[in-house]
Amino acid sequence: MRILLTGSTGWLGRFLAPRLRSAGHSVVGLDVAPGPDTQVIGSVADPAVVEEGFAHGIDAVVHAAALHKPDIVRYPEQAFIDVNVTGTRNLLSAAKAAGHDRFVFTSTTSLMISQTVRDEAGNAAVWLDEQTGPLAPRNIYGVTKLAAEGLCRIYANEHGLPCVVLRTGRFFPEDDDTLREPSGENLKANELLNRRLTVEDAADAHIAALTRAPELGFDLFVLSAPTPFSRSEVRELKSDAKTVIARHFPDAASLYEKRGWTLPTSIGRVYDASHAERRLGFRCQTGFAQVLDALRDGKPLPFAHDPGYTSPALAN
Template sequence: MRVLLTGSSGWLGRFLAPALREVGHSVTGLDLAPGPETHVVGSIASRAVVDRAMGLGIDAVIHTAALHKPDIARYPVQAFIDVNVTGTLNLLEAARAAGHDRFVMTSTTSLMISEAIRREESPDAVWLDEATGPLAPRNIYGVTKLAAEGLCRLHAADHGLACAVLRTSRFFPEDDDTHKRPSGENLKAIELLHRRLTVEDAAAAHVAALEKAPVIGFGLYLVSAPPPFSRADAAALKANAAALIRERFPDAEALFAARGWQLPQSLGRVYDPALAETELGFRCRTDFAAVLEALRTGAPLPFAHDPAYTSPLVKGR
């Protein structure tokens, strides 16, 4: 299949392009920033750019391009609407005009986090899945990604374009832009308990969605490493997460301490990816247990951490 991959110069794109080729697809990359996987340089906010890319011979679209939460400090609100909403509409309309039978879009779990969830006001950990709502995104990034999801839903319902939307949890390599403690690697290891996946697993999820989209019609999936918890653990996670982690992983605290890390005392939210496993047949390969195994054996950590990472779009400004 000939796949148009938007966001091909980005962090996900550089892993997704080779993952698609590995299973036999050809890839045409479209991005505002040049890169080794990018063949068409331009903005998806321009219908002319989208049509130029489609004219190269395309059978399906995987749409990962977006302005993200860190971009809020760099771009005006209108830019988010232009890229995340108008850009998505341009791609959907072009895919429909070309007679495509599938469209995959990267969304974000961020749009599920209201201000109350962010502040962790609930006495229990909040369990988040595709049924969570009503949604109240707390910034323009979340608002525009939710709108883009709605456009995909409409094109599936009104025009028969099968769309799979993946709400991915965190997989960025850089440090968190709001949390300084615990350290970057320590935080990423903790997040694999409840709200992170590796970029390799994010890429694999998109490949799986591309395959399954035509039989789904429209599907919305939360994609994250499987948590070692259940809804029954919500109160314990909020009150004393470290105790529950020690119960499930008896050597976790010692392994963390040997690296100068700490276990979390409280976890305020958990992402549940069960629906993606049921309907897409996809389950992340890397989880918290993989981190502990790496710590036991001295193997490299199973996730990317690069505090100096800067997106190609920012580098080119």
């Protein structure tokens, strides 16, 4: 198939484009910034840019372009509405008109995090899966991504366009824009316990979604590295995470100590990606166990860390 990949110059796009080609597809990249896999320069908010992309004889869309949480300090709310909501609608409308049988949308677990969840004020970790709700996104990023998910649902249910929504956990390479302790690599390693996946796994999940979309019709999946924890451990995770981690990974503390890292003392949320494993047939290949393997064997860490990374910017 000839795939229109939006966000082709971004962090996910640069891993996803070659994987799409390896799967036998040709790729037409669309992004606001030039890149090696980008043929159409412009915003999905502009119908003319979307029309230019579809002029390449597109068979399916993987829509990964978006303004993200770090962009809140760079752009006004209207820009988020234009790109994340109107842009998604432009692509869905064009895909419907072209008679497509699949559409894959990159969403975010961030929209599941209300201020209450973020504050982690309860006495147990919050277990987050596709049934979590009611949803109350805490910023314009989450609000617009949730609205875009709703558009995908409408186009699937009312217009017969099979849509798969992937709510991805964290896979960005840069440092967290709010947390300073622990340090970047240490934090990313910790998050593979409960809320992160690698960009490679995120890209592979999109390939799986593209393949399965026609038979799924509409479905929505939380994507994160497989958590070792169970729902029965949520109270202990909140009060004494180190003991729970030691139960699953007895040598984690000693390996971390040699690296000069710290394990979390409390974990306030856990993403459950088991629905993707059951229905999509996809399971992330990299998790916390692979981090420990790397520490144990003195090998490179199995995830990317780039404090200087900045996502492509909109044209002025």
